Amino acid sequence: MLRIDNQNFSSHLLTGTGKFANAGLMSEAIKASGSELVTLALKRIEQAHQQDTTLRELKKLGVRLLPNTSGAKTAKEAVLAAQLARDILDTNWVKLEIHPDPKYLLPDPVETLQAAKALVAKGFVVLPYCPADPTLCLRLQEVGCAAVMPLGSPIGSNQGLQTRDFLRIIVEQSQVPVIVDAGIGAPSHAAEAFEIGADAVLVNTAIATAGDPVAMAKAFRLTCDAALLARQAQLAPSKSQAQASSPLTGFLGAV
């Protein structure tokens, strides 16, 4: 069970809403993923949101919406965006995203920490997308974030867990759920995140731009379930050297 701010989720797979060919396909893919927590960009929501087809589909699915502040380059803009999203979508949950560099969309740690602090003070449940920096993750936890969302590799790059050594430290130190966000390009990457000890993963590009998004969503669901089951079953330890099945020094007692 994934527990964020006293809310329980049986799915440990978060999904997104961007990059799909149409809203119907997005809806089918999210359904196949089993995801219960779905992020969408405030900047994409039509102000007269009764007409917003994406929102309409999401409401039909009954998932919890996690608006994000994508597009904000500063803490100030992100706080404004979060407040607007709260008004429009009637939720105080926010995925805080501040990436002033439009090329790699890497999160700005300074602005993110500042915005997280301000948003928590305003009563938001803050899930910050952040660099895989263990100290930053501790600081975000200190200011009251409900989870941390360190990146595996740049958004949309499908490069997997390039930050794995730092993710291990984050998982080891974190008192709040660790959701690996960005860069997960294949189900095997998601499995690796759970093996490292992550509580959840967020996947969008790998599903939305797959040849068959619905089948890929299902593949991620099955992989996440399998990886969590494997964690419960406790993996046999791996060793770097062979262990002889017959003792090599057993003869000593016989001499």
Add this chain to the structure above:
Amino acid sequence: MTGIRDIIAKAGSTRLDIDDLAQLLSKEAAQHIELMAATAARLTRQRFGHTMRLFIPLYLSNLCANDCTYCGFSMSNAIKRTTLSMDDLHKECQALKQQGFDSVLLVAGEHERKVGMPYFRQAFAVVSQYFSHIALEVQPLAKDDYAELRGYGLAAVYVYQETYQRSAYDKHHLRGNKTDMQWRLQTPDRVAAAGVDKIGLGVLLGLADWREDALDCARHLRYLQQHYWRSRYSMAFPRLRPCAGGINSEHLVDDKTLVQLICAFRLFEPDLELTLSTREPAMLRDHLMPLGITHMSAGSKTQPGGYADDTIALEQFATSDPRSAKQVCKALLTYGFEPIWKDWQREFA
């Protein structure tokens, strides 16, 4: 020297340099156009998904104090001149809102005295009531002016250099402020320094050797990226269109070359936004959709007041895709793309 196929293969995983781009724009590379197109399409889907962002140009005025050989707005052209009143502007905005647009590109000829900052202040006050994303394609302004307009909602500035070749620039810009090539060239620096989110670069294909211009434009882009990492960049490849008093050019670019350019730039910069206007005919636009284009206009009118009143005929150039926005959306969906009307929040400007 690395082969063209090797350059195509490494695009997306390794950053290409200007020499790589030069090879992708070479005559030899034209033989690999299919492979370039497939790679460009794949990289575009990975970064931008199965989506297409829609915007609409809104012509504020066709007054112009420049004489340029290729433009219907040139001051020496005997056409009827008009500048939208604020009432007219409201009507245009309402007509465009009805079509569904949320991203608007304000366009004007260059007439500093009548269509300068005092006019833009008024226009932004009107336009920002209707649209989230406001872009500007007018005369180059000062940094402080851009910063001020940003406060009213300015999110992007398009300032195409037309040509980077000095001799061609002088040949085609005969009178007016636009003859100052350096002032125009330095405009993106001022836009970036003012903190405007997006800068649109481009050349007008047909004025000079397209390879030289494309490479110079790429150098300009890389320079800007290094100096202004917070800015978003877009590029366009408009081709010369027939217009009142227009020229015949020995540098015209054919369809295959246009495809090569688009694909080469997508391989060169997988994250670059590429814009396609209604200068191009419907069938070509449909085929270009998957190859690298991220932003399209649809149902454009290039005469001031043309949306609220479609009987007016004072166009800057002839458009070639007469389809309405609704028809273009239908085509997008047919080809597997979700039309995106809104992708910006005014609070970010």
